[in-house]
Amino acid sequence: MSDLLSAFLHLLLLFKLVAPVTFRHHRYDDLVRTLYKVHNQCPYITRIYSIGRSVKGRHLYVLEFSDYPGIHEALEPEVKYVGNMHGDEVLGRELLLQLSEFLCEEFRNQNQRITRLIQETRIHILPSMNPDGYEAAANRGPKIPGHLVGRNNANEVDLNRNFPDLNTYFYYNEKHGGPNHHLPLPDNWESQVEPETEAVIRWMRSFNFVLSANLHGGAVVANYPYDKSPGHRFRNAHSTTNSPTPDDKLFRKLAKVYSYAHGWMHQGWNCGDYFPDGITNGASWYSLSKGMQDFNYLHTNCFEITLELSCNKFPRQEELQREWLGNREALIQFLEQVHHGIKGMVLDENHHNLTGAVISVSGINHDVTAD
Numbered sequence: 001m002s003d004l005l006s007a008f009l010h011l012l013l014l015f016k017l018v019a020p021v022t023f024r025h026h027r028y029d030d031l032v033r034t035l036y037k038v039h040n041q042c043p044y045i046t047r048i049y050s051i052g053r054s055v056k057g058r059h060l061y062v063l064e065f066s067d068y069p070g071i072h073e074a075l076e077p078e079v080k081y082v083g084n085m086h087g088d089e090v091l092g093r094e095l096l097l098q099l100s101e102f103l104c105e106e107f108r109n110q111n112q113r114i115t116r117l118i119q120e121t122r123i124h125i126l127p128s129m130n131p132d133g134y135e136a137a138a139n140r141g142p143k144i145p146g147h148l149v150g151r152n153n154a155n156e157v158d159l160n161r162n163f164p165d166l167n168t169y170f171y172y173n174e175k176h177g178g179p180n181h182h183l184p185l186p187d188n189w190e191s192q193v194e195p196e197t198e199a200v201i202r203w204m205r206s207f208n209f210v211l212s213a214n215l216h217g218g219a220v221v222a223n224y225p226y227d228k229s230p231g232h233r234f235r236n237a238h239s240t241t242n243s244p245t246p247d248d249k250l251f252r253k254l255a256k257v258y259s260y261a262h263g264w265m266h267q268g269w270n271c272g273d274y275f276p277d278g279i280t281n282g283a284s285w286y287s288l289s290k291g292m293q294d295f296n297y298l299h300t301n302c303f304e305i306t307l308e309l310s311c312n313k314f315p316r317q318e319e320l321q322r323e324w325l326g327n328r329e330a331l332i333q334f335l336e337q338v339h340h341g342i343k344g345m346v347l348d349e350n351h352h353n354l355t356g357a358v359i360s361v362s363g364i365n366h367d368v369t370a371d
């Protein structure tokens, strides 16, 4: 090999090693390319799949991390992250892309903590639940202050007000006796929701997710269920009542894990609001009906919290690195929480798996089911 060529190759290698991760906003094509880039760099621990399409036909892509992508392994919990449900709240989308690159890179670097996480957990990442809203917001760009377009989907529907309202059933059940878990979908639910919502509901039903976070912007706080207060119907959004679930202790713990591992969320004073410990019960902040978080809890085994991650919904590109560094540890620690507590298999006397077995915890009026 000529000296010149070898010097050039060395330079190339050096550049690759020291080249900083680029922090930029990703339009739809760029997002798809980035997901495939990560998959190509880590083909044995990742898989890309689409859960459906947006109103305008854009795929809702999920990147899965697992030591056996595409396969549910016994005792390996399924977890998910959802970003950009509101198209103009873009930080979650970028953080989830950063997280994807980080997981892949650190696995390749044999980082023990990350390797273990990927071996023991099946992680599903949906960076954008509302790609149409994002494009509308990005066309305006981050420069214009004030209200941004693109919160809703292309049919002008707020996806976090579009899930079936199971809270109403549950309040009824609370009064008249009946469960507050695995509440059924209403008849014809598909015709009542947007395509993005339908895709996410089918996704939630096809994996036994047990832990999840939904990434938003416009405040800095970790928000946990319930989002809807019992008085919502009468006093509407002005009703702010602490509305804890039977799993309040666990939800508060999960929210605190995020806020304390985050660079500044736990300090409580952010964006002109004060939230002690950087956490809040949803309905005690303001009541919200037909949100995704309550639906997770009332319909599935999944415990979801809503993370509000930045005062500015569309931060400038120059702020993305600081945001990533502020959230990186929290995003990892939150996933690690899925390994706390009890896990096991429910077997019959012949040691066969019992699927759908109902598991009740004494003192907590909310059952989960075996997968």
Ligand code: GEM
Pocket: 086, 089, 160, 216, 217, 218, 223, 226, 227, 228, 281, 282, 283, 285, 286, 287, 288, 306, 308
């Ligand atoms: C919220 S979601 C989080 C706040 N939840 C409650 N109950 N106050 C929404 O959908 O309005 C905020 C957001 O859009 O980020």
Ligand code: ZN
Pocket: 086, 089, 216, 217
């Ligand atoms: Zn939002």
